[in-house]
Amino acid sequence: QKEVEQNSGPLSVPEGAIASLNCTYSDRGSQSFFWYRQYSGKSPELIMFIYSNGDKEDGRFTAQLNKASQYVSLLIRDSQPSDSATYLCAVYDFYNQGGKLIFGQGTELSVKP
């Protein structure tokens, strides 16, 4: 059974610090990885996607992918209280032609002022 694992947290960091969110996946054939942010009571919002090994940076966010170790991470630099949310890691089901995403259970991030 294909799985995506995240530490549910909560992860608490002080304002201005780097928040590191991790995700592992079970399907070695997976090729596409996504990070979504979900505020309480709201729907998920796409933050980053990454397809290739290495780092991808977008503003304060950096996604890191290591296919050999089957993990993907999200770094948030200069964390702000407004970053407090649940972060969902998602991986495409490689064998599903319909493009189904497999989500982790999410990591709750709390940034303390």
Added chain:
Amino acid sequence: GAVVSQHPSRVICKSGTSVKIECRSLDFQATTMFWYRQFPKQSLMLMATSNEGSKATYEQGVEKDKFLINHASLTLSTLTVTSAHPEDSSFYICSANKDRGRNQPQHFGDGTRLSIL
């Protein structure tokens, strides 16, 4: 701006009522849309994949006669919760891929909070 529109945002109704939720792709055609359900403090649970012009593909354990999906056009998919009961109360969210091809990001609607009294 938003690429997927979902309506209504909130529904409160009596037990036994059928509720229809609409999901529209804005400015693009979506041959495939997805319907999720999320209970409090839990992650997203995929209910079904909605395919334009054909039957939806339901995930294991999801009652297709309970949750009717219609994807009659390339920009609209609807989810009807038939004869809803309090246990159907949940946050329902749709999504679609804006760009063609596999591995493209899914964009989510704002969700519909359904409360059955």
